[in-house]
Amino acid sequence: MSSIFFPPLIQQISNEMGANAGVKLSVLRLDLMHPQINGNKWFKLKYNLVEAKEKNLSTILTFGGAYSNHIYATAAAGNLFGFRTIGLIRGEENIPLNPTLQFAVAQGMELVYIDRQTYKQRHTEELQNHLKQRFGEVFIIPEGGCNLNGMRGCIEILQTVQGFNTICLACGTGTTLAGMALSLNQEQKVIGFPVLKGGDFLKEDINNLLTNYLASNLPTPVNSPAHWQLISDYHFGGYAKVTNKLKLFCQDFQQQYDIPLDHVYTGKMFYGVMDLIAKGFFKSESLLLIHTGGLQGNCE
Numbered sequence: 001m002s003s004i005f006f007p008p009l010i011q012q013i014s015n016e017m018g019a020n021a022g023v024k025l026s027v028l029r030l031d032l033m034h035p036q037i038n039g040n041k042w043f044k045l046k047y048n049l050v051e052a053k054e055k056n057l058s059t060i061l062t063f064g065g066a067y068s069n070h071i072y073a074t075a076a077a078g079n080l081f082g083f084r085t086i087g088l089i090r091g092e093e094n095i096p097l098n099p100t101l102q103f104a105v106a107q108g109m110e111l112v113y114i115d116r117q118t119y120k121q122r123h124t125e126e127l128q129n130h131l132k133q134r135f136g137e138v139f140i141i142p143e144g145g146c147n148l149n150g151m152r153g154c155i156e157i158l159q160t161v162q163g164f165n166t167i168c169l170a171c172g173t174g175t176t177l178a179g180m181a182l183s184l185n186q187e188q189k190v191i192g193f194p195v196l197k198g199g200d201f202l203k204e205d206i207n208n209l210l211t212n213y214l215a216s217n218l219p220t221p222v223n224s225p226a227h228w229q230l231i232s233d234y235h236f237g238g239y240a241k242v243t244n245k246l247k248l249f250c251q252d253f254q255q256q257y258d259i260p261l262d263h264v265y266t267g268k269m270f271y272g273v274m275d276l277i278a279k280g281f282f283k284s285e286s287l288l289l290i291h292t293g294g295l296q297g298n299c300e
């Protein structure tokens, strides 16, 4: 299943401010692993698809907003690996479809719109049973691939990567961070940058994911998570909120390093890291910044 993906490339970037502080900067380009199923979303899908196959379920049903990277990746993966896919989209249908949903439909995903009230109940057994009645035997993947299978895949992201003190990444649900924390040694740490306002609530979510994962019989390379922390000051107003400052930063960054950043996730984290370097937060360490993808969302 993994053979169609490029191994992730590590790109060094030379930054004067970083160099002065003794900070070495590298970027793990998960965005380049596949043209469509890119970034962390593939890792979160992988073991969900494996479990669906083991259970002989050929239909994947999942949830997302109208610009969701997870919907986009699930539609593409379903097409590639021979699953029928159904996307439950939050809110009303807007015609013409935006590029994300157009792509999903072109990959064969069936879109079903559900109102925001019902969408909030997506985790309840009641709604899930209702969906199984309506769509038949389906394998349900939660929004964003946020479950233990998703975490299991994320443990693999840093499997072949060595020699970094600190890993930085953008967080939505924290599933990717939780998986990474189970793949590092105790001398390393991972810093998450929540892209939602008031992102500190993620601490509890991440702790729950870690506790549940370690209590499951899923494989893990280590028995206790590496040090991790959240820096919640770089949300730029909240989820999918963009300011001119952020846009300009992304433009400059692309010009300087030839690395495109998305505005919802990676742009905010890269901005945060550069700002923290300027403020002297990092000293004499080797940082690995995870490019989790998300560029499809930049096209509107």
Ligand SMILES: *Cc1c(COP(=O)(O)O)cnc(C)c1O
Pocket (backbone or CB within 6 Å): 039, 040, 041, 069, 070, 144, 146, 170, 171, 172, 173, 174, 175, 176, 177, 262, 265, 266, 292, 293, 294, 295
């Ligand atoms: C989904 C996504 C994230 C967030 O991943 P979580 O595991 O939910 O924290 C980060 N970056 C990009 C580009 C994403 O699409």
